Amino acid sequence: MIPDCTAMELSPERRIAGILAPLFALRSEDDLGIGDTASLRHFVDWAADHGFGLVQLLPVNETGGDNSPYNAVSSIALDPTTIEVSPTAIPELTARDYKAVLGKYPLKEMRSGAVDYVRVKQLKHDLLGRACARLDRATTGRQREFAAFQTQEVGWLRDYTLFRVLMEQHGSEMWDHWPREQATAKKAWDWLSVQPAARRSALKERMRYFAYVQWIAFSQWRELRAHCDQRNVALMGDIPIGVSYYSSDVFSLPQLFDLTWSGGAPPERVFKADPFTAKWGQNWGVPKYRWDVMRGDQFEWWKTRVRAIREVFHLFRIDHILGFYRFFSFPWRPSENESFLPLSEGEARARCGGRLPGFLPRPDETPEQCDANRREGEEYLGHLLGVVGEHRLVGEDLGVVPPYVRPSLASLGIAGFKVPQWEREGNGPLTDGADYPRLSVTAYATHDHAPMKVQWNQWSEVAQAGGIHSPEFGELQRLAAFAHVQIALPHPWTDGIHEALLRALFASNAWMAIAMITDLFASEQRFNVPGTISDKNWAERLPKTFAELRADPDICGHMEMSRRLLVETGRASGG
Secondary structure (H helix, E strand, O other): OOOOHHHOOOOOOOOEEEEEOOHHHOOOOOOOOOOOHHHHHHHHHHHHHOOOOEEEOOOOEOEOOOOOOOOEOOOOOEOHHHOOOOOOOOOOOOHHHHHHHHOOOOHHHHHHOOOOHHHHHHHHHHHHHHHHHOHHHOOHHHHHHHHHHHHHOHHHHHHHHHHHHHHHHHOOOOHHHOOHHHOOHHHHHHHHHOOOHHHHHHHHHHHHHHHHHHHHHHHHHHHHHHHHHHHOOEEEEEEEOOOOOOOHHHHHOHHHEEEEEEEEEOOOOOOOOOHHHHHOOEEEEEEEEOHHHHHOOOOHHHHHHHHHHHHHOOEEEEEOHHHHOOEEEEOOOHHHHHHHOOOOHHHHHHHOOOOOOEEEOOOOOOHHHHHHHHHHHHHHHHHHHHHHOOOOEEEOOOOOOOOOHHHHHHHHOOEEEEOHHHOEOOOOOEOOHHHOOOOEEEOOOOOOOOOHHHHHHHHHHHHHHHOOOOHHHHHHHHHHHHOOOOOOOOOOOOHHHHHHHHHHHHHOOOOEEEEEHHHHHOOOOOOOOOOOOOOOOOOOOOOOOHHHHHHOHHHHHHHHHHHHHHHHOOOOOOO
16 A cells, blocks of 8 residues: 655755665664664664754665666565564564574674675575565464565566566576576466476465565565654655666566667766776666557556655655656667777777667757657656656756756656756856755765765865866865855865855755765765776665764764754754
8 A cells, every 4th residue: 555645745845954875884783784674764763863854765676686776676676685684573583583593694794894795685585584484374464464465566576576586596687598488577487387386386485485575675664664754754765767687677578678778878077987988978788668668558667666666755766867858878788898998989880780879769969859858758757747746756867968858857846956066057156055946956976976075185185286277176166165165275174164065055945955974974985986896886884883873972073063054054854
C-alpha cells in the first residue's frame, strides 16, 4: 500500500534545509560494516535535532559487482545491505542464529574501515537465509503478510527473483554470458519449466528467499519513512536516469531498451581526471530507452518504478533529468572505451558504421529540434507527475543544459538545481542566492564533487602560484563575493570561510538548501571520483559512529553553528 504523501507538507512556500549523506557511509556502534535502516534512523534523529528538515540519499536499489548505486541490477529491488539484520528487527532471526553467524566474520575489522562489500553481503545473506528458513515456523500473521507482499508485487518480483537466482548460480549479473536459454525472462521461464522436479523445486525455493529479502527490505523502509514523518524530516530518494545493461529490467523487458546505444554525458570541463571522459564524455553503459515502445502502455514501466520508490521516500531526485529530453549516447559499450580513446572522429565513425557519440533522439542544433525534444521530455515527465503528485520530483539538471530545459521543468513544477559556483553569465559574478527561483534546490556539491574545503584550498594554492590573473583566483574571488567573505585572497580555508559559505547557501531563496555531510563537517573525504576505478568509490565511511559524533567537540561545534544559521535564515525545522 502506498503511503499518503500528504502526511508531510512539502511545498516551496516553506524553505527547508537538508543533508546529503550516502547510506553506506553512516556508522553506528553495532552495524554490520555498512550503513543501514538502523543507522539512517539515528541519522534522521540527529538531523532533526539540529534543525534540518530533509535527508537526501543516493540510490538504494540492489547493486551488482561494481557496487555503484547508479548501476543497480534492479530499478525496484532494494539492496539487502540496507536492511537492519538483527533479532530485534527481524522476528524470524533468533539470537542464537545471530550470534553463531556473526562469530564467523571479522566484525571489528569490517566495522572500522571502508565497506568490504563481499563480506558485508555474504554476512547479511547468511543471516537473512537463516531468518527465511524459520518463517514457516513463524506466526501465521507473518506468513500472511509475506504472501500478500508477493501477490501485490508480482508484476516485478516474479521476474526479478528468477533473475536473482540465475545471477547467483552464474556468479555474475552478466546475462549475456549465461546460457542462451536463460538470457531473457521468457526464455528462462521456459527453461525452468522443463527442469527435473527436484531441481525446479530447489530453484523456486531460492526464488522465495529473494522475495523474502525484498519483503523485509520494503517493510523496514516503510517503517523508517513513518519515523521520518514523526520527526518531520523528509526523505529524498534518488532515481538514476538509466538502468544497468545487466539488470533484471533488461532481462525481463528487453523490448523497452535499445542495447545498441550506451547512455552517458558529453565532455565537461569539470571532470578532467580521465582522458577518455575529457575527449569523448562519460560512457555509463546504460541502454537507451525505446520511448516509442514505452508509449504503447502509457509508460507503465516508469510508473511502476516511481510507485515503488514513492512507498519509501517522500520525494525523489531524478539524476540527469536532461536524459528525458535527449540523452548523450555512445555507439559502443564502456568495455570498448580504451580502444576508442586514441581514435579520431573519422576513425571512430568508420568503426561504428557511420555513428558517433551524440544526443539522441536528436541534437539541439535547430529550433525545431529543441522544440521536439522539449515536447517529448514534458510528455514523459508528465506521466511520472501523474503518479507521484505535485512537488515530489526534483530534477538534477546540471551539465550541458540546453536553454529550454529549465523553463520546461519550472512549467511542470519540478525543482531544478543551483550550484552557486556554476551560476553565472560568462566571467561575471555569481548569481546572488536571493535571485534563485523558489522552485529550486541549491547545493555546493554532490556526491561526484570534491568537498568545498578541498575545492577552496585547491583554488587558493593554484592562485597563490599563478597570481590574480589565474582562472583559479577568479573562481575564488567570485565565490568569496557570493558568500561575503571579507579577507585578502588567496587565503586557505578557515572556520570563518566555512560559516560564510553555509550562511550564503541557507540564506538563498531556493526551496531546498542541501549541504553534503562532508561540507557540514568541513572535511576532505570524498565518496566518488567520476571516470575513475577505485576501491574507495562508493565505500568510504564516516570516520566516527553517531555516539562519537555527538561527543566530538569539533563536530558539535560545526553542527551548532549550522543550527544557528538555519534559525537566522528561517530554514530551521521544528522536528
